[in-house]
Amino acid sequence: MHYLSTRGRAPALDFEQATMAGLAADGGLYVPEAWPAFSADEIRGLRGLDYAQLAQRLLARFVGDSIDADTLARLTVESYRGFSPPGHSTAAAHSTVDPAPLTALDDSLYVLELFHGPTLAFKDFALQFLGRLFGHFLGRRGQTCTILGATSGDTGSAAIEALRGIEAVTLYMLHPRGRVSEVQRRQMTTVLDANIHNLAVDGDFDDCQRLVKALFSDDEFRARHALAAVNSINWARIAAQVIYYFYAALQLGAPARAVNFAVPTGNFGNVFAGYVARRMGLPVERLIIGCNRNDILARFFDSGIMRRRKLHATISPSMDIQVSSNFERYLFDVLGRDAEQVRDLMTVFAARGEFTVAPEVHRRAAELIRAHRLTDAQTRAQIADTHRRNGILLDPHSAIGVAAARACADDGVPTVALATAHPAKFDAAVAAACGVGPEWPPRLRDILQREERVTTVANDAAEVKALMERGESGGRLRGDGRGRGGPGGRSA
Numbered sequence: 132m133h134y135l136s137t138r139g140r141a142p143a144l145d146f147e148q149a150t151m152a153g154l155a156a157d158g159g160l161y162v163p164e165a166w167p168a169f170s171a172d173e174i175r176g177l178r179g180l181d182y183a184q185l186a187q188r189l190l191a192r193f194v195g196d197s198i199d200a201d202t203l204a205r206l207t208v209e210s211y212r213g214f215s216p217p218g219h220s221t222a223a224a225h226s227t228v229d230p231a232p233l234t235a236l237d238d239s240l241y242v243l244e245l246f247h248g249p250t251l252a253f254k255d256f257a258l259q260f261l262g263r264l265f266g267h268f269l270g271r272r273g274q275t276c277t278i279l280g281a282t283s284g285d286t287g288s289a290a291i292e293a294l295r296g297i298e299a300v301t302l303y304m305l306h307p308r309g310r311v312s313e314v315q316r317r318q319m320t321t322v323l324d325a326n327i328h329n330l331a332v333d334g335d336f337d338d339c340q341r342l343v344k345a346l347f348s349d350d351e352f353r354a355r356h357a358l359a360a361v362n363s364i365n366w367a368r369i370a371a372q373v374i375y376y377f378y379a380a381l382q383l384g385a386p387a388r389a390v391n392f393a394v395p396t397g398n399f400g401n402v403f404a405g406y407v408a409r410r411m412g413l414p415v416e417r418l419i420i421g422c423n424r425n426d427i428l429a430r431f432f433d434s435g436i437m438r439r440r441k442l443h444a445t446i447s448p449s450m451d452i453q454v455s456s457n458f459e460r461y462l463f464d465v466l467g468r469d470a471e472q473v474r475d476l477m478t479v480f481a482a483r484g485e486f487t488v489a490p491e492v493h494r495r496a497a498e499l500i501r502a503h504r505l506t507d508a509q510t511r512a513q514i515a516d517t518h519r520r521n522g523i524l525l526d527p528h529s530a531i532g533v534a535a536a537r538a539c540a541d542d543g544v545p546t547v548a549l550a551t552a553h554p555a556k557f558d559a560a561v562a563a564a565c566g567v568g569p570e571w572p573p574r575l576r577d578i579l580q581r582e583e584r585v586t587t588v589a590n591d592a593a594e595v596k597a598l599m600e601r602g603e604s605g606g607r608l609r610g611d612g613r614g615r616g617g618p619g620g621r622s623a
């Protein structure tokens with residue numbers, strides 16, 4: 132299996148190379164040269180597999196010759212072993228835990244709980260696997276690398292948890308200072324392993340993403356530090372997220388019965404994995420995306436115009452994004468895989484902060500996808516309503532998915548809303564919405580007492596570079612927020 136850049140000017144790579152490269156050298160994103168297809172019979176043959184077995188069967192098609200079958204089996208088993216069964220402390224080492232329980236809210240609406248991993252958000256599904264891939268590939272090559280990432284909250288902790296203690300990897304994780312929740316921040320900054328460096332950037336998430344892109348496009352710096360990425364621009368993350376779409380749909384009767392998925396969306400990575408599942412043959416009738424006030428995608432699906440606007444802070448901060456990187460992969464397909472056109476649109480977007488697609492392209496893009504936007508007040512109302520009706524506490528992101536499902540689903544087709552974070556991760560917002568605070572799972576209990584380590588940095592690529600150079604030569608980085616972030620502290 133080979134991977135192509137959406138912008139057509141980077142070499143085609145195999146799975147290992149695409150995983151290690153992250154972003155393509157021409158600024159594009161890697162996609163498989165062709166979508167691996169599963170027939171209805173093959174999909175039927177996937178029924179009854181446990182999560183790791185299913186992962187192995189699906190991922191084998193993306194991995195190609197890069198990993199042998201036994202190693203892939205081991206990596207998938209290890210990746211999903213650390214997930215907790217709902218209501219329990221940690222997974223019993225040998226019991227088969229369902230890492231993605233499906234719960235019915237009513238006859239046709241289901242919630243897929245993707246928040247039972249080590250950091251209580253769906254990103255663990257991709258990053259637990261990606262961290263092991265890095266460890267495996269680097270070990271085999273006898274190499275080391277520096278991973279550079281940006282996070283609006285959940286990616287950072289999931290990456291840190293997946294990579295802590297892996298000696299071949301040094302991780303620099305940028306987060307927007309003061310714009311992630313305290314629990315999110317502490318899940319990152321209380322990991323004190325020597326290979327983990329947290330940088331708090333004076334800026335918003337898009338600034339962080341821009342800094343990462345700037346450093347990646349500096350060829351000399353990138354080569355010297357062997358830079359690699361764990362943001363959702365990394366193809367392996369998308370591949371790993373495809374699995375739970377199959378897992379849920381199989382339980383609801385696929386391939387015989389079609390399903391809709393409703394996905395709270397920021398960078399378009401999660402919902403894009405649903406699109407990939409559909410291209411692989413899974414009967415996905417419709418993909419419904421939920422947005423918060425940062426509704427660039429909803430506006431695009433309404434109008435065919437992608438236009439950047441000012442970023443607003445909301446109670447669903449992991450979706451506070453104004454440029455959805457993974458949308459480029461979708462656009463590539465919608466444009467008939469015409470990399471020239473993708474490159475032209477992205478050039479226009481970088482220069483003017485907007486682009487417009489032809490009416491025919493807009494129609495094609497919107498055929499499969501419905502978008503729904505919620506204000507914070509509507510999100511709170513959804514949390515309260517689901518608690519009242521179903522006795523279930525949703526975090527704000529998950530509530531946006533459920534509300535979008537309720538607003539956009541057609542009668543007769545079961546809809547699965549993806550619950551992307553544990554309510555305890557956003558407990559203040561949940562308590563404000565319905566008067567009931569979620570119980571903190573054991574993984575979080577002592578987090579307010581643990582020591583923090585973080586370095587504040589200006590929104591400036593040269594400064595981030597200088598800091599990384601010092602970190603590289605001077606060994607362990609010293610933070611300026613050491614031990615100072617008591618409960619309620621927002622300024623680490």
Ligand SMILES: *Cc1c(COP(=O)(O)O)cnc(C)c1O
Pocket residue numbers: 252253254285286363395396397398399400401402449450528529551552
């Ligand atoms: C990252 C994240 C999202 C958005 O997912 P994308 O793949 O960026 O669209 C939604 N909810 C939560 C809790 C997240 O952490």
